[in-house]
Amino acid sequence: xxxxxxxxxxxxxxxxxxxxxxxxxxxxxxxxxxxxxxxxxxxxxxxxxxxxxxxxxxxxxxxxxxxxxxxxxxxxxxxxxxxxxxxxxxxxxxxxxxxxxxxxxxxxxxxxxxxxxxxxxxxxxxxxxxxxxxxxxxxxxxxxxxxxxxxxxxxxxxxxxxxxxxxxxxxxxxxxxxxxxxxxxxxxxxxxxxxxxxxxxxxxxxxxxxxxxxxxxxxxxxxxxxxxxxxxxxxxxxxxxxxxxxxxxxxxxxxxxxxxxxxxxxxxxxxxxxxxxxxxxxxxxxxxxxxxxxxxxxxxxxxxxxxxxxxxxxxxxxxxxxxxxxxxxxxxxxxxxxxxxxxxxxxxxxxxxxxxxxxxxxxxxxxxxxxxxxxxxxxxxxxxxxxxxxxxxxxxxxxxxxxxxxxxxxxxxxxxxxxxxxxxxxxxxxxxxxxxxxxxxxxxxxxxxxxxxxxxxxxxxxxxxxxxxxxxxxxxxxxxxxxxxxxxxxxxxxxxxxxxxxxxxxxxxxxxxxxxxxxxxxxxxxxxxxxxxxxxxxxxxxxxxxxxxxxxxxxxxxxxxxxxxxxxxxxxxxxxxxxxxxxxxxxxxxxxxxxxxxxxxxxxxxxxxxxxxxxxxxxxxxxxxxxxxxxxxxxxxxxxxxxxxxxxxxxxxxxxxxxxxxxxxxxxxxxxxxxxxxxxxxxxxxxxxxxxxxxxxxxxxxxxxxxxxxxxxxxxxxxxxxxxxxxxxxxxxxxxxxxxxxxxxxxxxxxxxxxxxxxxxxxxxxxxxxxxxxxxxxxxxxxxxxxxxxxxxxxxxxxxxxxxxxxxxxxxxxxxxxxxxxxxxxxxxxxxxxxxxxxxxxxxxxxxxxxxxxxxxxxxxxxxxxxxxx
Amino acid sequence: xxxxxxxxxxxxxxxxxxxxxxxxxxxxxxxxxxxxxxxxxxxxxxxxxxxxxxxxxxxxxxxxxxxxxxxxxxxxxxxxxxxxxxxxxxxxxxxxxxxxxxxxxxxxxxxxxxxxxxx
Numbered sequence: 001x002x003x004x005x006x007x008x009x010x011x012x013x014x015x016x017x018x019x020x021x022x023x024x025x026x027x028x029x030x031x032x033x034x035x036x037x038x039x040x041x042x043x044x045x046x047x048x049x050x051x052x053x054x055x056x057x058x059x060x061x062x063x064x065x066x067x068x069x070x071x072x073x074x075x076x077x078x079x080x081x082x083x084x085x086x087x088x089x090x091x092x093x094x095x096x097x098x099x100x101x102x103x104x105x106x107x108x109x110x111x112x113x114x115x116x117x118x119x120x121x122x123x124x125x126x127x128x129x130x131x132x133x134x135x136x137x138x139x140x141x142x143x144x145x146x147x148x149x150x151x152x153x154x155x156x157x158x159x160x161x162x163x164x165x166x167x168x169x170x171x172x173x174x175x176x177x178x179x180x181x182x183x184x185x186x187x188x189x190x191x192x193x194x195x196x197x198x199x200x201x202x203x204x205x206x207x208x209x210x211x212x213x214x215x216x217x218x219x220x221x222x223x224x225x226x227x228x229x230x231x232x233x234x235x236x237x238x239x240x241x242x243x244x245x246x247x248x249x250x251x252x253x254x255x256x257x258x259x260x261x262x263x264x265x266x267x268x269x270x271x272x273x274x275x276x277x278x279x280x281x282x283x284x285x286x287x288x289x290x291x292x293x294x295x296x297x298x299x300x301x302x303x304x305x306x307x308x309x310x311x312x313x314x315x316x317x318x319x320x321x322x323x324x325x326x327x328x329x330x331x332x333x334x335x336x337x338x339x340x341x342x343x344x345x346x347x348x349x350x351x352x353x354x355x356x357x358x359x360x361x362x363x364x365x366x367x368x369x370x371x372x373x374x375x376x377x378x379x380x381x382x383x384x385x386x387x388x389x390x391x392x393x394x395x396x397x398x399x400x401x402x403x404x405x406x407x408x409x410x411x412x413x414x415x416x417x418x419x420x421x422x423x424x425x426x427x428x429x430x431x432x433x434x435x436x437x438x439x440x441x442x443x444x445x446x447x448x449x450x451x452x453x454x455x456x457x458x459x460x461x462x463x464x465x466x467x468x469x470x471x472x473x474x475x476x477x478x479x480x481x482x483x484x485x486x487x488x489x490x491x492x493x494x495x496x497x498x499x500x501x502x503x504x505x506x507x508x509x510x511x512x513x514x515x516x517x518x519x520x521x522x523x524x525x526x527x528x529x530x531x532x533x534x535x536x537x538x539x540x541x542x543x544x545x546x547x548x549x550x551x552x553x554x555x556x557x558x559x560x561x562x563x564x565x566x567x568x569x570x571x572x573x574x575x576x577x578x579x580x581x582x583x584x585x586x587x588x589x590x591x592x593x594x595x596x597x598x599x600x601x602x603x604x605x606x607x608x609x610x611x612x613x614x615x616x617x618x619x620x621x622x623x624x625x626x627x628x629x630x631x632x633x634x635x636x637x638x639x640x641x642x643x644x645x646x647x648x649x650x651x652x653x654x655x656x657x658x659x660x661x662x663x664x665x666x667x668x669x670x671x672x673x674x675x676x677x678x679x680x681x682x683x684x685x686x687x688x689x690x691x692x693x694x695x696x697x698x699x700x701x702x703x704x705x706x707x708x709x710x711x712x713x714x715x716x717x718x719x720x721x722x723x724x725x726x727x728x729x730x731x732x733x734x735x736x737x738x739x740x741x742x743x744x745x746x747x748x749x750x751x752x753x754x755x756x757x758x759x760x761x762x763x764x765x766x767x768x769x770x771x772x773x774x775x776x777x778x779x780x781x782x783x784x785x786x787x788x789x790x791x792x793x794x795x796x797x798x799x800x801x802x803x804x805x806x807x808x809x810x811x812x813x814x815x816x817x818x819x820x821x822x823x824x825x826x827x828x829x830x831x832x833x834x835x836x837x838x839x840x841x842x843x844x845x846x847x848x849x850x851x852x853x854x855x856x857x858x859x860x861x862x863x864x865x866x867x868x869x870x
Numbered sequence: 871x872x873x874x875x876x877x878x879x880x881x882x883x884x885x886x887x888x889x890x891x892x893x894x895x896x897x898x899x900x901x902x903x904x905x906x907x908x909x910x911x912x913x914x915x916x917x918x919x920x921x922x923x924x925x926x927x928x929x930x931x932x933x934x935x936x937x938x939x940x941x942x943x944x945x946x947x948x949x950x951x952x953x954x955x956x957x958x959x960x961x962x963x964x965x966x967x968x969x970x971x972x973x974x975x976x977x978x979x980x981x982x983x984x985x986x987x988x989x
Contacts, residue, residue: 010902011925013944013948013950014903040920040921042920046925046926049926050929
């Protein structure tokens, strides 16, 4: 009986030594051995005592349970696979979503003390809107506030044509105030940052390269410091290179999608900086010990002072301070948190299924447990064994889930929306691993509880007696409530997902006001040194357009300074001839769009009245303007605006009166979910300010992408020094503008589908189990002459109330919960009646099917066979 | 347990445990046979015990974490299990010794009382 060779050896050695002693005293070998035994005492008692001590240590019994659990997993590969797979999907989905949340919402911003950084905005008093900042206002903020260790500005708009040093091409530039990098806390990899005196015009001919550009464009040249490069035909000296891990973090909506920069230059402020243009984005670092509220009070004082001093520009304007992290994550945070909650529901549903599986197996194991309890295992001991088993399964699922998550992330990575600007850091790190471990552990305890409730009811006498299987009512009730919960949660997810899909569908079908099919776009950037004035620019435009229109396959061609869906935009103030002057500080501002002839035709923007632009609208011709319907309605109502004149605000152009010659249809510019806004179009050649960059818009008879070569060729023929970039079809631009809602919708739909599948499997499994358990009962019914219909009704009669109550609970929960995704919806109310009627019906259908399939089996029972069961 | 009635066997068990701890502290690592010999020698046959109870005591002490054990070659080059006292065991020994001395002092005083002495 002894399985303790170590102890036996120890005792044996002791006995030998005692025996030896007696032999030495003159005893015979046999007598000595007997004497030794006597002196040693009761060995059996000792062994029993020893066994008691050995059985006690928890670690040891845990190890025993673990081995037992591993064995039983290996013995039931089907069961183990089902559980592990279900958990892998549940935990994997959670890990994947958490990984994204971790990268965007938990990872600190890559700057020194990022919590102290804020963004400052101009804000109309009492409004939630915020505007970029005028240079003059920025300078005053910097000089007059006391709460900050530095107030810095960045202008994200410069685009540089790089020439010399071998390669030519376009660089995305940023113009920043001199202490920009110091305030962020970035130390340069090489060289120095900008100096305060380099903020003066003329002195700002210095540049800092990002690490990437230094590597790709300058071949990691060690002697780069002091080297000269030509940016827009102006020589600059390179004074520094940024470290490789520098990352500019900005919400893409705040920067008109310009958050990737190649080269940095100092922003120059002349002696009379503008207070009317707003190109700057402003960052500031709170002084140690200064709270955000104190800083806001400081800003209120400065803002009020500026509003008094410069009422024309700053009347009723204040200064808003938003923590940088909050500003950066503003768009994605609600969506990510919703996804995290959603995926948590999916895990709960998965737990429900696993609990059900364990319960089914628990029924079969009832005898095993009974035997254990009968021979004296305490309930705690049985509980430990069950929990060890479920935890083992959970970790198995967790490990697989990690693999699932990694696969899902690498699959989804290319489709992540661009405005998840910090998506570069998405990956499995320590925090993700801990998350998965904790989730696995919790999951194991959660579904391990179910069989525990069952085990508590084990009565050895009942289950061991005569092998009769007693269908305990507790598991059935427990299983029913699990299924009920699963149905309710699945309904909530399905309703949420359906709302998202309907919202996305609505968004996709918002009329844009133009036709995006078969339209290619490409940006050309004219260096100012060679194209200093409107005439030179117009001449190149004329040449390029003529060549394009002559190219085969081109149906129409035009150009725009600010193309819809490109992220580029601008607005301008104007005055209408003959109207009374507006109060100080109040302006009519509408969107302003320099375009060439052929633009309306190329985008198929409908002409409502009058005419569009044609080749006669040159710089010398009568100044003209075309407005859209929204502008006509806003400023002329029912009147005919044609022939009316207006002039632009600001500077020398105030004297030029422009005649309205046409009205065109409204066009969505910033995005499908944005409102239509008043717009005015002017001929490029008559633009109040020369625009160096323009986007070609080419309508083709064939595949638009096939025209890319033609577009490049035509521009090269006109002027080979003009770079062409941002080639994209209009369809692509529109499509990428809805990247975020598309991503959300796909993920939501996928999760809902996963939930639906799991819930269906759950219902199917429970019904199958019930049918299997009641085989004998149904056999008796059938033997006694019950019709198959009656049996079917009995099975369905058991499931239907569960399904009905689950659906009712789900509808009620959805009423409460869909409100939370209001922000993510477009054109659909969170209580959309269509969704709230169809989805429960659909789910009801699926649930019925999942019940009916196994229920039908009950009707095919052969009474003779059924009665022989056991 | 210590606060309730102390049975005879508990006294013996406790005494044996204390003796083993003290022996291990004084002489260093010992195997079961050696401990039995030492106790036999010290008690000069006053305390005659079944040597198996040494092992019960060792199990108890090891379970408490007061001693550890390790297989090592013994004097006659056979392998034997050697027990040694742990840091925790040393603390326990200190506590027990103190308690024992207090107790034996009390008992000694009680037993040395003579009739009429209290007046």
